[in-house]
Amino acid sequence: MNIDAALIEGIVKGVMRKIDESENNSAGSCGIFADMNDAIEAAAAAQRRYLDCSMADRARFVEAIRGTVLNEENLKFMSLSTIEETGMGNYEHKLVKNRLAATKTPGIEDLTTDAITGDDGLTIVEYSPFGVIGAITPTTNPTETIICNSIGMLAAGNTVVFSPHPRAKKVSLWLVSELNRALAAAGAPANLIVTVSEPSIENTNLMMAHPKVRMLVATGGPAIVKTVLSSGKKAIGAGAGNPPAVVDESANIEKAAKDIVDGCSFDNNLPCIAEKEVIVVDSAADYLIFNMKKNGAFEVKDPAVIERLVGLVTKEGKSPKTEFVGKSAKYILEKAGVEAPEDTRVIIMEAREEHPFVQVELMMPILPIVRADNVNEAIEMAVRVEHGNRHTAMMHSRNVDSLTKMAKLIQTTIFVKNGPSYAGIGVGGMGHTTFTIAGPTGEGLTSAKTFARRRRCVLVGGMDIR
Template identity: 25%
Template sequence: MGRTTLQLDTSFDVVSPATGAVVGSYRIFDTAEVEATVATARGAGDWWAGLGFTERARRLDAWRGEITRGRGELARIIHEEMGKPLSDAKLEIAMALEHLAWAAANARRVLGPRQVRPNLLSMNQECTLEYRPFGVVGVIGPWNYPVFTPLGSVSFALAAGNAVVFKPSEYTPGVGLWLAERFAEVVPEQPVFQVITGLGGTGAALCRSGVGKIGFTGSTATGKRVMAACAETLTPVLMELGGKDALIVDADADLAAAADAAVWGGMSNAGQTCLGVERVYVHTDVYDEFLTELVARAAELRAGTGTAKIGPITMPKQIGIIRHHIEDALARGARALLGGAGAIDGQFVQPTILVDVPEDAAAITEETFGPTLTVSRVRDMDEAIERTNAGAYGLGSTVFSRHNGKRIADRLRTGGTSINAYVAHATITSLPLGGIGDSGFGRVHGADGLKEFTYAKATTRQRFPLPLALTTFTRSETTDAIVDRLVTVLHGRNR
């Protein structure tokens, strides 16, 4: 598993955020080692692509079986490295397996060659469209969902026929190595899926290594640095970045269901979720009743170890951001109905619910990434939509309304919206997932996710010569006149 102790200048430690104990020591790949890994991946990618869709699907299904049988061990590693409760770690694995299964089963249908109908002026051409792999894809993964999120890129890139070099977060390297070891058991012939461990410099080296594409998941600030590094070699990028997702509660909503979704969306994984609920906008007619339900449910939760349903904050530096957002809101007139300034104890943050927070406060405009919710009263859904769309992020959104959900959702500027359920669109295997604005661009999951790791290849074959030769210097004036008349018939009558 790579957990042997190495020299300090070539390794880094992973520390449990819950206990402070060192749970592993891992190798730091330098630039030369990253480039060598990518070089071996190129040959492996050619071999993997040559297996074809059917054999790749068989191998990916076998990998899925290995992950399933070892999910208890994998969940334990997740728990040790980033602190997530074991039950939530197992749920994350289950969701990742669903998307892996979809990618393997649907790659041929989405990416395989298909005939395309030509237009009238090229009716003599047989046209084929297919989606071909880049060869090697680099994936830089996050720590908050160290299986579900990176596999949204890794498994789809593999299904498309690419070799993958995966740089997991320095907070969860053991998860990445475990996944690669299980893959090697079902694909022992070639290094199709390799893991490089390290810090930021290792990720930067991967960006500059000449891979066909980089799939990155992380903060918006880091995403900008990744893009800058990739720009040096014109390496295309997929950006899954931060979010400041809102949950909207209409006057006709099921308030119990909405409150339950807000608590789970805001507090699960200690709030460390890009698609997590951070803002709640509630119709004034049901605001007080909703707040009562929300606070009652959140008050039953506790952050801690053992049987606690909320784990620690994984990144130590995030504690300062969470504290700043809470204290800034309170200093500007907000009230804490639960938690507040005293909610932070070491790496643990107790559930916090803030009301009367100004819309320009950091707790509203910036990603908090902690178990906090801001709840705001709105006069109607027009105001809720306006406030939701005002931010720079545009990842996900949730709407609770018995009769107006679709009308509200259609007006939200986000990559996805779930009505009367939290983040359901991220769990549906055939739907794409991604954002706009500061939340990034590109998509994982579904057909869009498969195409993300390929390039479109168009091929034509002339079946017979046209009576009217168009692309030649021997084209006659008669031909030009006939084409001119055809253009008028085909397009000139449109108004």
């Protein structure tokens, strides 16, 4: 972290004061309710009032959300307090991610209308709200997900009940209350965005079962995605990934090495899109590793140290230990008793395909590198280790045939060619951003139109001006 101590202290005091204020609020003020049923009823009543608002009103409310997040003081303390509360991530990168969510999440412009005209009149097909949406948010991007879901869901005319991860409770509640203040100042109906003072699995279950919640959006691991898909309601699942980066002999190896280290180390590897393993054609491997080391990668060669790392950061090689998720490379190495340079960004090691670091979604800057005999073998291995999540993959190559082959076979929602993973969510790559990437249910990079229903309105006769 690279900010001065006085600033941190000031920010922390501000965070704690504002969080205390929101916790002391009387029931329902600032969108925070003691009881989940009350929260949902309030969101349902708000959605009815929201129907009376114009599109210009909606655009103004979206601007109020963007403005609140982009306020420098808010931006700094939500980024810092997320790290304080969850123990995960990198301050500078949290700033980037929160700013990104506020600036590049589409608003009402996403809701385009289709028109069909002819002898029988005019038919329009528009995006209409679902009503009340229940949104479940992760620890890894707690504020980013609330920001982009709020913008998209409100732009589409919905209200939203958030069920944040209990380990990101304080910052999530603070953000919800801050957004409510801004929406009130912009003249919005109260309770467009609500949550509960004690987020829990029980409250999430209550929310999922409530008849007034018409759509569920889960951003998280496989368990919660499966749960919402079994709910009997319209559900969007944005689930786990294990993104491979494939490098072949035709790639610009120096650039590929830098892109991979940049992507993998971003927010200490928390993003679900971040590079989790590298598969490189044998003839390019040594030069790739050499260049990764020039860009802040620290190579661990001793098999005993690699084994120690497996024991340290995983639960028997099957899943990551929470206390190491989102920690820096330097921190992890220190805990493993390894001295490394101050500027270490990523821990690399050569591994075989079966190694737990290749197979498990670690969400920490440990990056195994697997050699393949040729590009076809590399692509096939990438498909296997992505585990059919259909989430994200990268390829560094200048061979159009190979790029096309991998794109077709891997079937990921995001496929980044010759860039770091975060280019796939609009950082240095074209396109809008989201922190809810719906691979399992196929909506892809969600935006306002994802949170809307298609409705047809038919005017019989007339209105055809051709």
